[in-house]
Each structure stands twice: as structure tokens, then as C-alpha cells.
Amino acid sequence: MQKSKHYLLIETLMKRIRMDDSETPTIQQEFYRLEAGLSGEQKLKRLLTDFYFKSDFHIFYNFECKNSNGFTHQMDALLLTPNFLLIIEVKQISGTLFYKPSLHEFFRVQDQLNENFPNPFDQAYRHQLFLEHQLKTWQLSIPVYHIVVLANYRAKLDESLNNFPIMHMSGIPRFIEKLYKQHPIPRAHLTFLQKQFEQLYEPLPPRRTIEKHRLRNGVLCKQCDYVNEMYYKQGYFICPVCRAKSKEALYETLLQYRILVSPRISNKAFREFFNIPCIHIASKLLAKAALEKHGTNKGTYYIIPERFD
Ligand SMILES: [Zn+2]
Structure with a gap:
């Protein structure tokens, strides 16, 4: 369907x-x-x-x-x-x-x-x-x-x-x-x-858009119905409430960004949306997701695919 x-x-x-x-x-x-x-x-x-x-x-x-x-x-x-x-x-x-x-x-x-x-x-x-x-x-x-x-x-x-x-x-x-x-x-x-x-056949665009500032930031816990924010530790996102441990949350959150904001994401936008202030961790996670990289220096951005396999 x-x-x-x-x-x-x-x-x-x-x-x-x-x-x-x-x-x-x-x-x-x-x-x-x-x-x-x-x-x-x-x-x-x-x-x-x-x-x-x-x-x-x-x-x-x-x-x-x-x-x-x-x-x-x-x-x-x-x-x-x-x-x-x-x-x-x-x-x-x-x-x-x-x-x-x-x-x-x-x-x-x-x-x-x-x-x-x-x-x-x-x-x-x-x-x-x-x-x-x-x-x-x-x-x-x-x-x-x-x-x-x-x-x-x-x-x-x-x-x-x-x-x-x-x-x-x-x-x-x-x-x-x-x-x-x-x-x-x-x-x-x-x-x-x-x-x-x-x-x-041509898939139609959504009938509305949403401004970025109206969205919650952070990686949200699927098991808690997206109520609680997870933190990142040694390769995993962890929920402080239900203790769920997830690697998938990286991909899921990227897809959410793609659907709500844009298929393009910069390191800075990634840090904001994922609520991860550290530029090195952000770079590491972006590399892990193996996103297609474009541009140079401050103009660098990544393309989030429609799905991760
Ligand atoms: Zn949870």
C-alpha cells in the first residue's frame, strides 16, 4: 500500500x-x-x-x-x-x-x-x-x-x-x-x-509544510511513543526512561528530518536536530549513516535517502 x-x-x-x-x-x-x-x-x-x-x-x-x-x-x-x-x-x-x-x-x-x-x-x-x-x-x-x-x-x-x-x-x-x-x-x-x-503516475507533494522551530529536537524514543529524548553513548542511542538501546534511531531520526525539513542536512543542522552539540560525534554519525556528501567546507551538506537498507 x-x-x-x-x-x-x-x-x-x-x-x-x-x-x-x-x-x-x-x-x-x-x-x-x-x-x-x-x-x-x-x-x-x-x-x-x-x-x-x-x-x-x-x-x-x-x-x-x-x-x-x-x-x-x-x-x-x-x-x-x-x-x-x-x-x-x-x-x-x-x-x-x-x-x-x-x-x-x-x-x-x-x-x-x-x-x-x-x-x-x-x-x-x-x-x-x-x-x-x-x-x-x-x-x-x-x-x-x-x-x-x-x-x-x-x-x-x-x-x-x-x-x-x-x-x-x-x-x-x-x-x-x-x-x-x-x-x-x-x-x-x-x-x-x-x-x-x-x-x-506522479506522487504529489504534502499539502502543507511546517516551520522548523515548531518541531521538537532530539532523538526520540520509539518505545516510549516518541515522548522521551534519547542520549548518545558509544554507538547507541539510549532512552533514560525505558532504557531502550538503539542504533536504528539514527536512521529513523534522519528520515524524520527528510520528511519534515529537507532531504539536505548540514553538520550544524544535524547537531541541532539531533541535539548533539559535539561536532566530532555529529561527523562520526553522519559518516556512519553513509550519506552522500556534497559541497566543501562551510557549504558541505549531505543527502538523506528515501530509505536506508
Ligand atoms: Zn524510551
Whole structure:
């Protein structure tokens, strides 16, 4: 499952934002929302992994790209088959959902509270139009569909949604079967289709940034849920509270810096972020991490890779 860059940023920010920052509760809420979304996508993945497709197929989860106008598209799942394409939007909404089609208004009622949500049909339809256009430029004519699925089986769908492409996730296999019946003839080679979409795919940047001074410094203890700061001693980071001893914390903290601040780090920035005042220890740790080194003297900086193997 491909986590978006935005998810990674918020997930890391949860561990690093200062507790007294005014935005901390908002960021926590955002994280729980994203986590719920991800768990919905995972449910869909499990369901489709157990499904017998009638043709070759490929599924992109969290497909992200930009269109020719420079605007972005983010689809929770995109199913490619030689017969048709299906955009799947996954919603983790509880309560009872209602729709006022003439107003394009999508809302839910829960605990007698009425709350509006972004209209998922308009969102998915926008993706559909884009894909139809894109297929045309590849000189393909394959029908494109969209469907909104609810990952939360407790959610209720009001009758006002009857004629709209929304259903509980469990209905997806039947829905796909129906599409195969409607479109029994393949219209493209899956390999070609998949290759085009792989080229189109472009991970989108996070939807926000954070100023460095709003982050906590120091190497934070994973075992203590990133609450306590570890100190460095003879090759290890040690937690004064739970006594955890870690070499991995070096890499984890570097990755946190990469996600929140920059893939470039100088010796000085390293010392600040790791809260290690000694320039020699900092140099030693930077060398140990085997980061790619650039520049000379005061202009020296290192590149933190996307992952350490
Ligand atoms: Zn600890």
C-alpha cells in the first residue's frame, strides 16, 4: 500500500510537533482521519485480492498524478482491465448519509448533528472525465466508471442515494461482475494500459509544510511513543526512561528530518536536530549513516535517502 507523501508528513509531524503548538490537536485529528482512510483502502485491497477477475487486471492504490492544466488527481483505487476502467473512492464515514442531487449536497446525520461532506460523486466524476480525456490521447476507447464505497458497514445510506454510484464495500465484487457482463469485449492490452498509467503516475507533494522551530529536537524514543529524548553513548542511542538501546534511531531520526525539513542536512543542522552539540560525534554519525556528501567546507551538506537498507 502506497502511503502518500502527505500521510508521511502528518504521521511524522505527530511525533515531532511541540506539544504546546496551537495546531497540535488539528494535526492529530488530521492524522486519525488519514489513518481511517488508509484502513479503508486496506479493507478494499483485501476484498479485491480474494476476487476472481474475469481478465487480466491491475489495481493502483492511491493513484496520484497531475493533469495537463497542472491540477492534481488523487484516486483511492484505480482498477485497470482490458474491458473497462473503474475509479473507486473509499469513504470511512459513520452515521446516516443523505444526498440532495439538485444541490449536489452530500451530508450525514449522526447524533442529531447535520454535517456536510465534499461531494464524492463530483470528485470521482472529475477523475472520470480526466481519464476519458487521457485515454483519448492514447487513442484508446475504453469505458470508465466510478463508484464510491463505504468501508464502514455500520454507516447507513438514505434512500436519497438510491440512484447514485455509492454502495457498501461488500457489494464491489458484484458490481465488477456486472461491468464484465456489460463489456465482454477487451478493448486494449493490459500491459500497454498499465505502462501508460505508470508513466502518468506522479506522487504529489504534502499539502502543507511546517516551520522548523515548531518541531521538537532530539532523538526520540520509539518505545516510549516518541515522548522521551534519547542520549548518545558509544554507538547507541539510549532512552533514560525505558532504557531502550538503539542504533536504528539514527536512521529513523534522519528520515524524520527528510520528511519534515529537507532531504539536505548540514553538520550544524544535524547537531541541532539531533541535539548533539559535539561536532566530532555529529561527523562520526553522519559518516556512519553513509550519506552522500556534497559541497566543501562551510557549504558541505549531505543527502538523506528515501530509505536506508
Ligand atoms: Zn524510551
